[in-house]
Amino acid sequence: MKNENLTIVVLNWNGWKDAIELLSTIFEVDCRGISCNIVLIDNGSTDSSVPKLLEWFDKNRIKVFLLRKDDVLSCKDFNLDAYMNDESNRKVILILNEDNYGYAGGMNIGITFAKNYLKADYIMLLNNDTTIVNRDFLLEMLAVFKNPKVGEKVGVVGPKVLNYYTNDTVPINQYILPIPFASVLMKLFDNIAVTNKHYNAGKPLIVNRLDGSCYIVKTKIIEEVGMLNEDFFTYWEDTDFFIRVKKHGYFIGLVPKSVIKHKIGAINMSLKKVSARASYYFGRNAIHFINLHYKGLAKIALLFIFILTSIYIFLAYSFYYHSLKAAKLFLLGIVRGLMKEKGRSPLLDSLLK
DSSP: OOOOOEEEEESSSSSSHHHHHHHHHHHSSSSEEEEEEEEEESSSSSHHHHHHHHHHHHTTOOOEEEEHHHHHHTTOOHHHHHHHHOOSSEEEEEEESOOOOHHHHHHHHHHHHHHHHHHEEEEEEEEEEEEEOOOHHHHHHHHHHTTTTTTTGGEEEEEEEEETTTOOOEEEEEESSSOHHHHHHHHGGGGGEEEHHHHHOSSSSSSSOOOTTTEEHHHHHHHHHHHHGGSSSSSSSSHHHHHHHHHTTTTTEEEEEEEEEEEESSSSSTEEEHHHHHHHHHHHHHHHHHHHHHOOOHHHHHHHHHHHHHHHHIIIIIIOEEEEEHHHHHHHHHHHTTTOOOOHHHHHHHHHH
8 A cells, every 4th residue: 555645844934953953853853654754845045955955964964856946847957756766764855946935935936736646635735943752743634534424524733832942832713813922812812722631631732723823734725725825925824824724724733742833933921032134024914914814894803903002012022021122123024914025025125124
């Protein structure tokens, strides 16, 4: 019986140290009964990511199959037969993008390669600033797709996520928009977020959304609902994808026995750290998300609520994270969202030069 094919897609942008730490944990994962491929995409890094990664691959005797973004469509410089016939358990397909296409655009290149050339049955999207905790990480999640009662209706599954620095469980919000004082409300209302009290049962959960740092999708679901929306560039593309999966009638599963750690580099409360770039796209894309998925009074109400909430977020960025720059760019992002800006922002690029 032919093994099912799972392809892990990892996107790197100026983060080779994180990528190496992640890859080290991927190679320790139990892949029994699975044909597991690793596709690492360098998204136009401007640091020394590519030479550092190649140096690490060589030092650790990891075989690299190299191609560029333009070759993904034609696959002209990739010997698929040689890759498939290579019996090494330590091999990586490295795709080099000449520019930064954002999280959505970069991941879509890997998704295209995985489904068109590797013929993946499942595709995992995995942030490079994560590490895998348990060896049966994949087997536990894939088992949900095989569940005789709900497996056919499960389109996406994801793991429990821990904060890399504190080992605390990262709550996975089940509401769509950010709300003030969420940590207080989580203690009062069970269904606002998935927290330890849900995980303690140890059984897979059906949820509204996952942490976007890691999830596995059935390839046939991608064929049905489409790939990541590149209008978002980065941030909110995962929430948009989960909404589309649910609209098509599929469940989203969360598997407590599969665990990763996430460094949460963009907005990290424990380190009081916020990225100015992330704050801009977070604000802009929230507006785009509402415009895309809601109409009429619901749209007006959500836009109003989010703009009110933005006052709280602005104050948090300014005084809790001590980043007035991030706070100002967050507000600018909202303005640009209201102006219908989509994709990569040339304005933001110019401001951050």
